[in-house]
Amino acid sequence: MERYNRGWEKLKEIDGEAGEAVVESLEDIAPDLSKYVIEFSFGDIYCRTGTTLKEKEIAVVAGLTAMGNATPQLKVHINGALNVGVSTEELVEVILQMSSYSGFPSAINGINALKEVLQEKNIDFQPVTEKQEGDRFSQGAKWLGKLDDNQVNVLKENFQDIAPDLTEFVVAFGYGDIYSRKNLDPKLRQIATIAALTCMGTAQPQLAFHIRAGLNVGLTRKEIIETIILMVVYAGFPAAINGINTAKEVFSTF
Template structure:
């Protein structure tokens, strides 16, 4: 009779997703993280933690405690922005397709439309190349198929409106929204050496991609800053986009939060480098303001 009483008590100690931890053993960080993971990723996230039980339960614990308990519960950046940042970073890095699918799922759960995610991935063609953008788009296609099979109907979102404006002029207008001096800086740096580079930056990067109007400019900069931080190979460009992000309304704290997010997805060194670039930008802006 005693055995029959003990067994249900043991069963109660198994967390959803197969975690064998009693509530008494779970830290407050773990509990907060588990709730946040389920809110964002749902059963997809639970399966990730469950898959680690046989090989490294500690890794699963750290994911829940640190990534979701410490980072995702912070309120400096909303969940939609966080998941857009992660989708951009994982697409750009191109070496974590299973995790990218998890976060595409999370992005859809936290308010992104299908077309907004297409835009984030399309934008990564500028910063990480077409192969990575193609792989990201295929990952999105697979996630949408799986969700449809589950009966989930995701928001389609707006499609980009097309303009007949001269592409170079349009590109100049778009890049100038981030920095009014940037066109002249590009010409000074590359007009004599590689004028075609200027043409392609303005024509493709800014006219064909950034001018598309179905993703808020704030999200475009969040995606770019997170991707460049994660890649860790383009600090001058990261610096420009931090400037641009601040110029279009991102706050210092929101950009700091992107860097903290990247400790999870691209590691502490890339996040430290990103924070240092942000420090440089803020110091330069403060100096410029004091000289006016």
């Protein structure tokens, strides 16, 4: 009961109404599942220290967007993110950023989920359009250099003999168009990316890069570890175990 009560209180901080709906929906088929959701997900995992509720919800929105197969749960956590202080502008940026990692379909579906939540909550939102100034590649190289000062050269060396245009696309779009956008702190961008790549489970080298990048922009090891552990709830233990092993390798050389 202690775990259950602790989890229920934490869930109420995020979205008690959604929690009640989940419990009721499972009561006639698998009541133990609702108990596990509250005890484990919120009593054990969400109650851990090291990241704020805002950082947790940004990580979850990123992870669920990247996975692309859990729209009802994504809407619950978009709603929860708004409840714990994540702005609509920040949510737009988190979901837009996923276009670089899980593709445009996942980002489009995520934005549509956000739009539905805003309509359900009667929240008026004026979309922000950012005009990029200057050369996109140079702008992207500048931002990528803040994460790793040699990464542009690494990309050029890796792809120059087979797909040199890929370097242009990665730097100009991923960092010139997306990463340089305002309304989301670089540390939160790295939390979102680490969460998404952990959930996807198919990009260990890129996850390692963004763990290093997170350290370079000021994330602590604790924040990175807690972000990965949180993904147990959404992507399962194998994804989180692989993520932690990747972090362990990075930390040993950083």
